[in-house]
Structures are given as structure tokens and as C-alpha cells.
């Protein structure tokens with residue numbers, strides 16, 4: 546069994562939804578209990594993915610999945626909890642959006658799920674009041690965007706108002722940090738030069754846009770005493786800004802995603818470069834390599850930013866990357882890729898547990914997730930470390946993965962979600978979706 550603190554040989558005893566004891570191997574008679582023999586395997590806490598986009602509309606496009614297909618794919622990939630977003634549509638309050646999204650997931654999800662509230666386009670008084678309401682409903686985090694004008698973007702004044710309200714409600718503020726005007730200027734220039742195609746996507750959303758927005762947002766967090774979490778960080782320089790903000794007393798965190806660690810901007814030279822269009826874009830290989838050194842420091846999590854568009858949707862506007870629906874499918878590949886890197890020796894397996902399960906459970910207020918100690922939810926994933934394979938035959942509702950063909954060490958063999966075996970020996974055995982809403986706790990007082 547691998548926990549964030551170390552590995553130990555143990556039998557994990559489960560009753561109902563919970564881990565009830567750890568015992569020396571064979572010390573407890575199984576009796577009539579179901580036994581899963583994990584001899585020679587690694588048993589990890591189930592993955593916690595705090596950044597997924599299931600069944601969302603983005604401009605003209607809707608992701609292909611829903612809570613049933615996305616959570617099934619997640620389980621195939623060793624993830625047993627997801628945190629989703631409730632983006633309000635125009636005219637909708639954050640609270641209404643949250644209630645709607647909880648309804649969408651309930652009785653459809655195979656694994657436990659929670660939500661982040663979100664404030665889009667404008668932070669009026671009613672929206673700000675909904676931060677407290679969302680926290681009372683068990684969603685003590687709120688997402689804002691400094692990018693995607695007209696769709697999601699908030700002006701910095703509104704971001705500050707959100708941060709102040711979130712600080713009062715002890716909610717985490719998650720920020721997509723890219724300065725829209727810099728993205729717009731770069732995009733306009735590329736169009737003028739006839740270089741709007743997806744193969745130039747890395748130029749359309751330049752590093753300075755991410756760095757500039759990160760600096761502003763961290764300063765707003767300092768002024769408002771908010772706890773801030775920068776999503777999908779792609780640059781070591783942004784991690785450096787998080788470090789500098791922390792030195793000033795800001796409670797600041799970041800996450801990155803497998804694609805920013807394992808891919809780089811050279812993918813835009815491949816066939817079908819639109820399949821790699823995401824915001825922010827993939828960066829130079831030097832940035833990707835440097836991000837690894839920030840893991841476990843400023844970057845406390847590796848999450849998928851799962852966005853399940855298929856190849857046809859991505860191709861519609863391949864000639865103009867600003868119009869390609871942004872985001873990459875990845876809820877199923879996150880744990881296998883990170884485990885594979887650990888088995889290659891790039892990071893310790895304990896660090897994978899920490900980044901992909903334990904730390905997000907702590908930061909996002911899920912005390913029964915992210916560990917296998919007695920009393921925790923029985924969310925566990927059994928990895929066969931000797932298996933070798935490639936990224937292929939996935940279960941996400943799309944026809945490609947940005948990691949297609951990548952060599953993998955290890956294989957997700959068995960997955961138990963809240964005491965229910967969903968996967969055994971690589972074969973699906975779930976009978977009925979029974980994932981529950983995760984009512985999360987607010988941030989601890991500073």
C-alpha cells in the first residue's frame with residue numbers, strides 16, 4: 546500500500562463504504578468477505594481530480610460526455626472522485642447553476658463528485674452572496690476567469706470583489722489566469738499575418754499573458770487576504786510568482802496538468818494540431834521539464850482539466866485556433882501517466898499519491914478522501930507495476946487522446962470506489978452508478 550507518507554505491506558479491510566482497518570498480511574481471517582489479492586501490486590488511494598469539465602457548452606460546442614460516461618472513464622483510469630464546475634449561463638445565478646449541476650450528476654455518476662461554484666462575466670451583489678450560499682451547500686470554492694471575454698471573463702475589479710467575498714466565506718478562489726487583452730492582441734496579429742491556423746496556437750496565447758495575469762491575481766489575493774489557486778499552470782515562472790507571493794504571506798497554490806508536464810509545443814507541428822488546442826497552450830520543452838521541479842512545492846496538484854471534445858469538433862475551425870473549442874480529454878489518463886512516470890523513477894510513487902489524491906483532498910476540504918487509513922472512504926486503486934503498454938483503447942467519449950501511443954509502465958488493474966468494486970483485473974464490473982455528492986468543508990481559518 547502506498548500513502549503519501551510512505552509504503553507499507555498491509556491488508557486493507559473494508560466494510561461498507563469505509564476502510565475499517567489495516568492489518569499485517571494474513572493476520573485477519575477473510576471468512577465470507579470478498580478478497581482481492583493484490584500480492585505484488587501497488588495499492589494507492591483512488592485519484593482525486595479537482596479540475597474536470599463534464600458535459601459543458603463552450604461557445605458553439607458541447608463536450609461529448611456526461612456524468613455517466615466521464616466518471617466511468619475516470620474509474621477506468623484510477624480516479625474515484627472528481628470536482629466539477631457549475632458555470633452559470635447568462636441570466637443564471639451561481640446558486641441556480643450549482644443546484645442544476647448537482648442534479649445532473651446525481652444518480653448518474655459512478656464515483657463521488659463535488660462542485661466548485663463559478664462566477665462568470667459579472668460579479669454583481671447577488672453572485673457574490675452566492676459564494677456563501679455555495680459554501681453552505683458544500684461547495685466552498687469559486688472559479689473565475691481572466692480570459693474568454695464574453696463567455697467567462699471577469700474584469701480584475703470583479704475578481705477582487707470575488708476574492709474579498711470568498712475570504713469572508715472561507716472559500717478557495719480558483720483562477721484561470723491569462724490576460725485576455727494580450728491574447729487578443731497576439732491572436733489579431735497572427736490573423737493579420739495569415740497565421741491563425743492551430744499549428745501556430747502556442748503563439749496565440751503567449752507566456753506573458755499567463756505571467757501577467759498570475760502576477761495581478763496574486764496581488765489581488767494579497768490585498769483581499771483570499772486563498773488563491775491558479776489552475777493549469779504551464780510556466781515555472783508562474784510557480785516562482787506563487788513562491789514570491791507566499792513569502793509575502795499570501796495563501797497561494799497552483800496545479801498543473803499531465804499535458805503540460807509530458808507534452809510540449811512541438812505537438813503543434815504534428816498532423817491535426819487542433820487536437821492539442823487548449824488554454825493556456827503547450828509550452829517549450831524547457832518549461833515542461835522545469836515544471837517537474839515545482840511539483841509538491843508551489844504546484845500542489847496534477848489534475849486533468851478534462852475537456853472531452855472529439856476530433857471532428859476540434860477540426861471544424863482548425864484554420865483559426867481561437868475558434869477551436871479549447872481543452873483536452875484526460876480524466877482517464879492522468880493517474881496512469883503519473884504512475885508510469887513514477888515507475889520510470891522520475892518522481893516517487895508517494896509523490897503521485899500526494900499530488901493526485903492526498904493534497905487535493907486536504908486543500909479542497911474532503912477529509913475522507915485521499916488516504917487509506919482506517920475511517921477513510923474505501924477508494925482504492927490497484928496497480929500492476931510489471932505491466933507494460935501504450936495509451937490506447939480508452940473509454941472517454943472521444944476518438945483521440947493527446948497521449949495516444951505513449952508508452953506506459955504499470956496498469957490500473959482494480960478500482961474500488963467507496964467500497965464498490967468497479968474494475969477488477971482490468972474488466973468493468975460496475976452494476977449501477979452510485980457516486981455521491983461530496984459535501985466539502987470550508988478552508989481552515991488562517
Ligand code: URP
Nearest residue numbers: 721823824850852871872
Ligand atoms: O483549454 C482549456 N483549458 N479548456 C477547458 C476550460 C478551461 O479553460 O479550463
Ligand code: ZN
Nearest residue numbers: 721776777824
Ligand atoms: Zn482554464
Ligand code: ZN
Nearest residue numbers: 596597598850
Ligand atoms: Zn479547466
